[in-house]
Amino acid sequence: MIVKLHLKKEIHVPVDAESISPDVFAGKLVEEIAELPLWKGNRKVPLKDVFGVEGISGKVTNELVIHIDGNLSKVQRIGSGMTDGEIRIAGDVGMHLGVEMKGGKITVEGNVGSWLGSSMKGGTIEVNKDAGDYIGAPYRGSTEGMRGGTITIHGNAGTEAGRYMKKGLIRIDGDVDQFVGIHLKKGAILVRGNADGRAGAFMTGGKIIICGHLKSLLPTFTIDSMKSKAKVEEEIIKEPFYLFIGDLAEHGSGKLYLAKNKNKHLETHEKLLQ
Amino acid sequence: MTLVKNVTCPICGTLCDDLEVEVEENSIVDVRNACAIGEAKFLNFTDPKHRNLKPLVRKGGELTEVSLDEAVERSAQILAHAQYPILYGWSCTSCQAIRVGIELAEEVGGVIDNTSTVCHGPSILSIQSVGIPTCTLGQVRHRADLVVYWASDPYSAHPRHIERYTSFSDGRFQESEWEHYVTRLRGVLGKKRLSRASARISMREVSIPPIADPKLPPEFETEKRKLIVVDVRKTRSAEIADFFIQVEPNRDFELLQALRLLVKDEELEVDKVAGVPVDLLEEFADILISCNFGIFFFGVGLTMSSGKHRNIDAAIALTKDLNYRTKFAIMPMRGHFNVAGANIVSTWQTGYPFAVDFSHGYPRYNPGETSAVDILQRDESDASLIIASDPVSNFPRNAAQNLVKNPMITIDPVVSPTTMMADVVIPSAFVGIEVEGTAYRMDCVPLPMKKIVEPPKICLPDEEILRRILLQVRQIRQTGGKA
Numbered sequence: 001m002i003v004k005l006h007l008k009k010e011i012h013v014p015v016d017a018e019s020i021s022p023d024v025f026a027g028k029l030v031e032e033i034a035e036l037p038l039w040k041g042n043r044k045v046p047l048k049d050v051f052g053v054e055g056i057s058g059k060v061t062n063e064l065v066i067h068i069d070g071n072l073s074k075v076q077r078i079g080s081g082m083t084d085g086e087i088r089i090a091g092d093v094g095m096h097l098g099v100e101m102k103g104g105k106i107t108v109e110g111n112v113g114s115w116l117g118s119s120m121k122g123g124t125i126e127v128n129k130d131a132g133d134y135i136g137a138p139y140r141g142s143t144e145g146m147r148g149g150t151i152t153i154h155g156n157a158g159t160e161a162g163r164y165m166k167k168g169l170i171r172i173d174g175d176v177d178q179f180v181g182i183h184l185k186k187g188a189i190l191v192r193g194n195a196d197g198r199a200g201a202f203m204t205g206g207k208i209i210i211c212g213h214l215k216s217l218l219p220t221f222t223i224d225s226m227k228s229k230a231k232v233e234e235e236i237i238k239e240p241f242y243l244f245i246g247d248l249a250e251h252g253s254g255k256l257y258l259a260k261n262k263n264k265h266l267e268t269h270e271k272l273l274q
Numbered sequence: 275m276t277l278v279k280n281v282t283c284p285i286c287g288t289l290c291d292d293l294e295v296e297v298e299e300n301s302i303v304d305v306r307n308a309c310a311i312g313e314a315k316f317l318n319f320t321d322p323k324h325r326n327l328k329p330l331v332r333k334g335g336e337l338t339e340v341s342l343d344e345a346v347e348r349s350a351q352i353l354a355h356a357q358y359p360i361l362y363g364w365s366c367t368s369c370q371a372i373r374v375g376i377e378l379a380e381e382v383g384g385v386i387d388n389t390s391t392v393c394h395g396p397s398i399l400s401i402q403s404v405g406i407p408t409c410t411l412g413q414v415r416h417r418a419d420l421v422v423y424w425a426s427d428p429y430s431a432h433p434r435h436i437e438r439y440t441s442f443s444d445g446r447f448q449e450s451e452w453e454h455y456v457t458r459l460r461g462v463l464g465k466k467r468l469s470r471a472s473a474r475i476s477m478r479e480v481s482i483p484p485i486a487d488p489k490l491p492p493e494f495e496t497e498k499r500k501l502i503v504v505d506v507r508k509t510r511s512a513e514i515a516d517f518f519i520q521v522e523p524n525r526d527f528e529l530l531q532a533l534r535l536l537v538k539d540e541e542l543e544v545d546k547v548a549g550v551p552v553d554l555l556e557e558f559a560d561i562l563i564s565c566n567f568g569i570f571f572f573g574v575g576l577t578m579s580s581g582k583h584r585n586i587d588a589a590i591a592l593t594k595d596l597n598y599r600t601k602f603a604i605m606p607m608r609g610h611f612n613v614a615g616a617n618i619v620s621t622w623q624t625g626y627p628f629a630v631d632f633s634h635g636y637p638r639y640n641p642g643e644t645s646a647v648d649i650l651q652r653d654e655s656d657a658s659l660i661i662a663s664d665p666v667s668n669f670p671r672n673a674a675q676n677l678v679k680n681p682m683i684t685i686d687p688v689v690s691p692t693t694m695m696a697d698v699v700i701p702s703a704f705v706g707i708e709v710e711g712t713a714y715r716m717d718c719v720p721l722p723m724k725k726i727v728e729p730p731k732i733c734l735p736d737e738e739i740l741r742r743i744l745l746q747v748r749q750i751r752q753t754g755g756k757a
Contacts, residue, residue: 013358014654041357042383042633141402219532219547249534
């Protein structure tokens with residue numbers, strides 16, 4: 001059961017597309033889907049004004065696949081709170097993709113805006129290019145971070161990935177900006193590329209693994225030991241790592257694994273182990 | 275000639291309210307007690323070269339003089355038909371005008387954002403996530419025996435701040451240290467002159483003395499009021515301070531976090547943090563702990579350098595940690611005279627202090643998404659109303675480009691790059707000189723602004739102009755967009 005949406009023409013003002021979700025589409029005819037409300041700037045418009053709709057909808061959420069075409073970089077909140085089913089996005093997409101998602105799958109071929117999978121509880125998100133800031137992070141003022149599920153970014157990521165994360169996994173194949181794993185409580189973040197610095201600031205628990213170069217280590221981390229490998233769920237990364245514990249300013253006991261071969265500037269810490 | 279006393283100065287967030295202004299035939303002839311910036315405003319605000327005195331509307335690419343009614347009508351048409359307008363500025367006007375502005379933003383379904391989005395917005399985000407242990411400036415004046423200016427240069431930006439509220443003020447329990455500072459300043463200036471003169475005579479290059487103080491001066495052992503400056507360069511404030519700590523640019527977060535550890539009596543595993551030796555940091559931590567009442571004043575150097583709101587998180591967390599050992603408070607050095615008021619009015623009207631989005635009919639808030647600069651950088655807005663600010667000069671280049679390519683209304687008493695690029699220009703009166711109103715000081719204390727002289731007839735108060743636009747917008751909406 002595939003419902004295909006395509007953007008009719010380039011949009012200027014932001015579009016809030018909370019209603020594009022398998023949970024909302026399930027049990028509706030294509031004609032009914034075309035009438036679903038969207039916010040285009042400060043105007044409420046039917047979905048058909050922005051998107052062309054075709055395909056066959058299903059009765060049950062888990063059978064439903066939504067395929068979206070076009071430059072969606074100004075379309076926000078797609079898949080908000082979804083529990084099952086699948087969304088496939090062929091191009092770029094805007095902010096708040098899969099916020100508070102509980103299950104199902106989202107795949108994006110292009111880039112994604114900020115607040116990807118914000119406060120998500122379950123499900124899978126896969127992005128083939130870059131993601132913006134605040135991956136899995138809660139909204140301003142909230143401390144309810146990611147509580148489950150998996151986010152995989154094949155490109156680079158912005159600042160504060162995994163803020164206040166409590167459970168789940170974030171995998172970033174490329175580089176990551178500052179403050180990765182800030183306020184991390186539990187769960188794991190794996191960065192295969194380099195990190196810009198301040199990794200694990202204010203963290204109290206959980207695990208951050210950085211396989212590339214970390215620009216600077218916070219002074220509030222202490223060296224614990226050397227490890228020959230690091231483990232994330234089923235995956236084992238076999239190379240020497242420094243294991244740091246922090247953030248001591250928060251009396252934290254979070255684990256920060258930093259690849260030994262890429263972080264020569266941390267060699268001075270080795271003598272503290274002897 | 276009449277003398278108006280207790281005038282509040284409409285320049286910076288210090289909001290000095292002890293100015294005396296002499297008025298002769300509706301014109302200001304003298305100002306007393308003001309700093310150089312305040313005095314310049316009071317004595318030069320009528321300069322016709324810099325003043326907007328005609329309502330203008332862009333017709334055929336040229337700004338053309340029109341009647342005030344036509345300018346208001348055109349503004350209402352732009353706002354009523356916009357799908358995502360931005361209403362930006364607000365920090366140099368009265369709370370009364372801001373209140374009407376929020377009503378207008380709700381009516382047109384727009385985003386209302388004030389200039390704190392480009393100055394102390396990160397401080398607000400941080401205060402919302404960790405809280406703030408603060409106090410009023412009166413308490414600082416009377417009780418603070420340790421004053422730390424972090425990444426802020428009050429000597430240049432808030433010239434009377436030190437004199438009225440901190441080291442040079444004569445508090446009930448703390449004496450002024452101005453004589454001591456003046457002696458030191460003379461010494462510093464004398465040394466500079468001497469080194470320049472000797473270099474000229476001997477034809478050699480001036481040797482640069484070490485910038486950061488290598489160790490604590492002996493007066494730290496005495497009981498007197500102390501002033502410490504932490505900054506990336508030796509500012510004028512740093513020159514008069516008892517002690518100056520030079521931090522590497524963009525490394526304040528590391529320094530603050532390291533201090534937090536030291537305040538908790540824990541040890542650091544490194545020799546230097548952000549260019550500051552750990553031994554010196556330990557002494558600094560001791561000074562922080564051993565004061566009776568300390569205060570951090572932080573400026574835009576902390577909010578707008580790398581780390582942004584996380585720097586403030588760390589600074590507030592340090593203040594919190596210090597409160598286990600002594601009494602400590604923290605306060606942002608707000609810039610414009612009513613930027614704190616813009617946050618306060620916005621908070622009591624909408625629940626959020628800045629970047630409030632009314633496009634869905636109810637207030638939503640998510641800086642990064644609903645803040646003016648971000649909206650403009652993503653090129654999402656289709657019209658704007660700019661009041662009492664100059665974003666064309668201050669915003670990032672592509673944000674300013676996206677701002678001017680859509681219809682833009684400006685309400686401003688002065689000519690600025692923004693008014694020159696606008697489609698509608700409405701001249702207004704100066705709040706605090708030609709119009710009365712309320713403004714909030716940096717410690718969130720409301721103060722009345724006085725009307726001293728009559729404005730030119732065409733220059734209405736911001737509040738009145740906004741009310742007229744609001745009325746027109748409502749009429750357009752009632753008639754289904756055909757007014």
